[in-house]
């Protein structure tokens with residue numbers, strides 16, 4: 060199992076600080092996520108039914124004809140490599156590490172690539188996985204560029220997989236509406252922008268043929284009934300989406316300013332997290348953790364830290380004064 064952020068219980072034990080005293084900035088999850096519908100008793104009691112309006116809500120939100128619900132985009136990241144014969148697969152050299160891990164695990168030949176190497180490597184690949192924006196570097200690829208790569212790959216029976224887990228605040232950069240074409244697979248998550256990571260809901264936007272193969276592989280009832288209810292309501296709540304896009308853009312800028320102010324100018328990032336490459340990353344991570352602030356530390360390829368967004372004014376102040384002490 061690979062390492063991920065959000066392991067608060069583990070941090071509480073390791074640093075001897077009770078769980079409820081932590082400020083968890085170790086993920087890119089919106090800390091003030093969508094909250095609205097409480098699951099009905101029937102949604103616990105009955106098997107989930109496909110005709111509950113979730114698909115229509117997803118199709119409208121993503122602007123895509125085929126939206127297959129999955130138990131978090133993680134479920135698709137694990138299943139997609141099982142749907143292809145041995146392939147040459149390009150993945151981001153520094154990115155959400157489950158992609159490389161799952162393609163390797165399924166027996167494919169995996170080439171870790173820097174973003175600048177994607178175009179040059181394309182001729183030797185069957186599949187290219189791009190995260191847009193990338194986690195943790197925040198690197199972005201223009202939709203026109205992605206569509207060009209898709210044309211190139213699909214003409215040879217290849218796939219372009221675009222992981223758009225962090226794209227919801229900038230929907231204009233999404234290629235979701237093109238995902239009906241053969242060989243373009245877009246992964247979306249309700250865990251980040253909507254802050255519904257615990258509901259475990261994501262979508263695969265693809266051609267009907269790929270959706271069918273994936274559905275066959277995953278089997279029935281991939282999402283719990285209560286999660287389906289909540290996901291549908293969140294996807295339909297346009298007022299919440301618009302105000303949170305704006306709020307998160309502001310909060311993202313505030314995080315950049317705060318880190319820069321303390322000498323930790325982000326190397327990259329997006330509205331939901333910022334990434335700082337610094338030789339002192341481990342020491343800063345430890346010192347913040349001693350104060351009950353959890354960040355995500357990366358040792359490879361060089362030391363770096365990822366900061367998620369604080370939720371409240373008090374949390375912002377806490378981060379600010381801790382950074383003053385630790386980094387200043």
Ligand SMILES: Cc1ncc(COP(=O)(O)O)c(C=O)c1O
Pocket residue numbers: 130131132133134155190194222224225247248249250256259260261
């Ligand atoms: C880039 C990226 N894609 C996908 C995922 C998986 O998210 P989920 O399974 O909650 O949709 C993550 C989780 O951190 C991620 O960072």
